Every structure is written in structure tokens, then in C-alpha cells.
Amino acid sequence: MASKVYFIKASVKEGEAVISKKSVELFKAGKFAKCFEKNDFTAVKVHVGEGGNTTYIKAGCIKGLVEELIRLKTKPFLTDTSTLYTGRRHNAIDHYVLAAEHGFSVDTLGIPFIAPDGLFGTAETAVEINSELNKEVFIAYDIVRCQSILSVSHCTGHLATCLAATLKTLGMGCSSRKGKMRQHAAMKPSVKDNCTRCGQCEKYCPEGAITLDDIKAHIDQDKCIGCAECVAVCRFDAVKYDFGTESEILQRQVAEHALGAVAGKEGRAVFFNYAISVTEDCDCFGTPDMRNIVKDIGILASTDAVAVDSAALNMIEQTGDKKLDELIEKKGLDARRQLGHAERIGLGTRKYELVEI
Ligand code: SF4
Numbered sequence: 153m154a155s156k157v158y159f160i161k162a163s164v165k166e167g168e169a170v171i172s173k174k175s176v177e178l179f180k181a182g183k184f185a186k187c188f189e190k191n192d193f194t195a196v197k198v199h200v201g202e203g204g205n206t207t208y209i210k211a212g213c214i215k216g217l218v219e220e221l222i223r224l225k226t227k228p229f230l231t232d233t234s235t236l237y238t239g240r241r242h243n244a245i246d247h248y249v250l251a252a253e254h255g256f257s258v259d260t261l262g263i264p265f266i267a268p269d270g271l272f273g274t275a276e277t278a279v280e281i282n283s284e285l286n287k288e289v290f291i292a293y294d295i296v297r298c299q300s301i302l303s304v305s306h307c308t309g310h311l312a313t314c315l316a317a318t319l320k321t322l323g324m325g326c327s328s329r330k331g332k333m334r335q336h337a338a339m340k341p342s343v344k345d346n347c348t349r350c351g352q353c354e355k356y357c358p359e360g361a362i363t364l365d366d367i368k369a370h371i372d373q374d375k376c377i378g379c380a381e382c383v384a385v386c387r388f389d390a391v392k393y394d395f396g397t398e399s400e401i402l403q404r405q406v407a408e409h410a411l412g413a414v415a416g417k418e419g420r421a422v423f424f425n426y427a428i429s430v431t432e433d434c435d436c437f438g439t440p441d442m443r444n445i446v447k448d449i450g451i452l453a454s455t456d457a458v459a460v461d462s463a464a465l466n467m468i469e470q471t472g473d474k475k476l477d478e479l480i481e482k483k484g485l486d487a488r489r490q491l492g493h494a495e496r497i498g499l500g501t502r503k504y505e506l507v508e509i
């Protein structure tokens with residue numbers, strides 16, 4: 153059976169207040185209030201945007217959604233986990249400060265930002281899923297403990313999973329450090345001969361796995377956790393990994409961790425995808441004014457995480473008149489791997505009925 157995906161056209165040019173209002177219209181059209189109960193601890197899963205990033209979904213865009221949750225008398229909190237890579241979201245303290253600078257705070261939205269995986273990204277619960285790659289997955293402790301989730305995702309391209317939207321938000325964004333490491337474990341990059349020895353990868357590698365000799369950088373495969381930070385920071389395209397097979401395993405891992413993130417919350421989770429400022433890379437990049445791959449599309453929402461991502465992907469490709477791997481110039485990546493696996497393991501369905509409001 154097809155899942156309903158609610159859609160409203162929107163553009164960044166309309167401003168945060170209008171986008172917020174349109175988000176509430178979707179919330180009402182989908183009758184999503186039924187997913188939240190009085191006194192629920194409700195995780196509002198956001199991405200506050202890495203320091204320097206300017207294209208993330210701004211706090212003002214979700215103000216109306218937060219007000220709806222407050223009106224329903226839940227106890228909503230803004231939340232996101234620590235990253236593996238070095239940056240301003242690497243631990244709860246730095247993340248909290250960045251969140252406040254970007255407007256994700258009591259001052260602007262009336263609710264606090266709380267790291268669900270503790271100060272160091274290690275507070276977790278092993279969630280049994282008995283799936284194909286994992287019997288259990290490691291999810292941030294407070295994501296598991298809270299009663300309901302409102303997930304806010306920015307649809308973008310991604311250098312390893314092709315699409316970053318709801319599945320990525322749930323799978324990677326709700327996992328503890330251990331959960332993230334397991335998802336990345338398949339990706340072990342190596343350094344090509346065109347390395348300039350600039351040292352950026354060595355500086356940013358969170359595990360000290362990179363050393364420079366007189367000729368180029370080298371990666372210690374035993375120390376490497378596959379976080380792909382070196383791929384992201386190398387400006388010379390000198391770090392390579394096999395996008396084909398390794399991306400497929402990563403995407404399947406993301407889908408299984410997404411399953412763990414919402415386990416036990418059937419009918420208690422709502423997923424918003426913002427297909428505006430659809431950039432070639434995700435909000436983890438501290439790059440200002442990243443290239444948009446298509447013009448703004450709008451906002452999608454559903455109680456089915458697979459359906460809402462399927463709809464977003466199809467709309468991005470229709471708008472750009474190309475497959476997503478071509479739009480982000482990473483030919484060979486296939487975002488449908490994560491969707492197909494998520495459907496197979498029972499997270500949702502790729503069949504959807506689009507309800508435009
Ligand atoms: S070498 Fe491995 S651990 Fe270090 S940044 Fe690259 S992928 Fe991450």
C-alpha cells in the first residue's frame with residue numbers, strides 16, 4: 153500500500169516566516185498532531201549546520217512546528233548527535249554553542265538544544281533489530297528514551313550516500329559514536345599519487361590514521377574508521393575509495409540504523425524533508441554558499457521515512473532532469489540503494505501518494 157506524502161511548494165526566497173507557516177500547513181494537512189501526546193519527550197531532530205555553512209535549514213523555518221508541539225503540551229527539545237570528524241559539532245559543548253549561534257536555542261525557539269548522546273557521543277542504547285547486517289545497532293540514549301520524534305531533514309547530495317535526507321538524518325544523525333563507526337567501517341580510503349602533501353587530511357583525521365612521508369600522505373588501514381573526513385577536506389581529489397561497493401554497504405548500514413532509531417515509535421514519528429537550497433553536499437560542510445543542484449522545490453512530510461525520501465529524490469531528479477549522481481557529479485553512486493534496503497527491512501515503502509496542498 154502506498155504511503156501518503158504531503159507536499160507544499162516553497163522557496164528560500166520567501167523567507168523563514170513563510171517557510172515556517174507552510175511547514176505548519178503541512179503538519180495540519182497530514183494530521184500529524186495524532187503522533188504526539190501530552191507530556192511526551194519529543195526529539196526535534198535537526199542539523200544546526202556546521203560552522204561556516206550558510207545553506208542549512210534555518211531555525212526560523214521550524215519555529216511554527218515547535219510551537220505546534222508546545223501547543224500539544226509535549227516537552228520538545230532540539231537535538232543532534234556529535235560527529236566523528238573534527239569540527240564544531242564534535243562534542244556536546246561545542247555543538248551546543250554552535251546551535252545557539254545558529255538560532256537553535258531557548259532564546260529563539262523557546263526550547264533547549266540537548267545532545268542525545270551525552271558530552272562525548274558515547275551515551276547509547278543497543279537496539280535489537282535482527283536485520284541483515286546488524287543484530288543490534290547503537291542509537292543515542294535519549295533518542296531511544298524519548299516517546300516521539302519530529303525529524304527535520306535538509307535534502308542535499310552526499311559524497312558517499314548520494315542523497316542525504318530523512319534516512320541519513322535518522323541513521324547517521326541519531327547514532328552514537330559507535331553506531332557511526334560501524335556504518336562507516338566499510339569505507340577505507342587510500343591516497344593517490346597526485347597528493348600534494350598539503351597536510352589537510354592529516355590535520356582533520358579524527359583517529360590519527362594519516363601520516364605524510366616525503367612523497368605523499370598514507371592511511372593506516374587499521375586505525376582508519378572510514379569517516380570520510382579526508383575525502384571531504386582534500387581539495388586535490390587525491391583521496392579515493394570505491395564509491396560503488398563501499399557506498400552500497402554504507403547505505404545499507406544507514407538504513408538499518410534508521411530502523412533502530414525509530415524502533416518502538418511506530419505512529420509516533422513524523423519526517424519533514426526540506427527540498428530547498430538543495431546543495432551538492434550536506435550541511436556537515438563548513439562551506440558558505442554551496443552550489444545548488446536544482447532550484448527550490450518545497451517541503452515534504454510523511455509518517456513513512458522511506459516514502460518521504462523516495463518522493464524527495466524523484467522530485468529532485470525531475471526538477472534537475474538528471475539522476476542525482478550526475479547532479480552532484482559523483483557518477484556511479486545510487487541513492488536508491490538506501491531506499492531499497494530500508495524498504496526490504498520493513499522501515500517503510502517506496503510507493504507513495506503525493507498530496508499537494
Ligand atoms: S583516514 Fe580514515 S579515519 Fe582518517 S579521516 Fe580518512 S576515513 Fe576518517
Ligand code: SF4
Nearest residue numbers: 347348350351353386
Ligand atoms: S589533503 Fe589531499 S593533497 Fe593534501 S595531503 Fe591529504 S591527500 Fe594529499
